[in-house]
Amino acid sequence: MSASTPKDPSSRLLRDLTHSLPMALLRTREAVVQRFRIVLSRRGLTEQQWRILRALDGHKGLEISLLAEQCRILLPSMTGILRRMEQRGLVRRYANQADGRSIRVRLTETAQALVEEIKPEVVGVYAEIERILGQRKLEQLYALLEKLEAGLLEGQG
Amino acid sequence: MSASTPKDPSSRLLRDLTHSLPMALLRTREAVVQRFRIVLSRRGLTEQQWRILRALDGHKGLEISLLAEQCRILLPSMTGILRRMEQRGLVRRYANQADGRSIRVRLTETAQALVEEIKPEVVGVYAEIERILGQRKLEQLYALLEKLEAGLLEGQG
DNA sequence: CTGAGTTACTTAATATATTAAGTAAAATCT
């Protein structure tokens, strides 16, 4: 009866901003990423650059569009990021024999070494996260995130 | 025995990029936000501007720093966003009697109307999300996100 | 083989994010 406690999630009212899903995802991601940023900024790397380093690590070369897809970075952003990374000697671009449009990118040895140097610290951050949530809940979180993403993409891929 | 299936989450190896937590949070948020963006871009609003509209809705005026905190937008970004919103007649700034430093912001009537117009569509997106995950799992997701965020902030607030 | 359509980028323009400085007003200390 009390209209002053609108807790019904299926209500036609909007959730409090503090509890909106985009905000919740943003806040959590922000908290997580900040931990990584501490490690990365020491090496003058941005989070996006680290994503690229990680994606390229272990590959002999990836096409920019595949790389962009994996890192969830749009192509116009990739252009600039890769340009800066190339200038710092972290990546090298080379043409694709088979297809004159696509360009491949790979890590330089400097970058490889940098990745190996950073890895253990990043692993440390993951360990902290697992300590906070516990392995089971962490897996649960991954599962929920993936299910929601899949559902949304399917709904309007 | 098989070293080719490194599924141990506590391993000292890095997770596959596809399954890293920042990436999972980013991908899911991206999928969610895209739904909202469809609604918002029709009115020439960005996601951040919508966050501000939502936060100001129902308030007689909020200080910029409080607004920034609630919206998780840093002050330097707020300066520009509010300037653009003011130019479009969505918000108005006015001095704070009690404190010469702080500035308050409130919605114009135009903005109020806009919020009311958009709300039902946003509620529709939430309904879709709840349809995908189910109410129970959705609440579970919120709980996990909040717990992780709280743990991280506490660890080095 | 040719022209329409597609793909893999790059360029441009505008909006944010992030970090570091700068500024004026308040609060605090002495």
Place this chain on the structure above:
DNA sequence: AGATTTTACTTAATATATTAAGTAACTCAG
């Protein structure tokens, strides 16, 4: 009260995000 520190912003500089166009290299139908 005067000096110091803190607070609430703004400005600046650089890095990304987002959308729209532009370009050259492919694909494919006719």
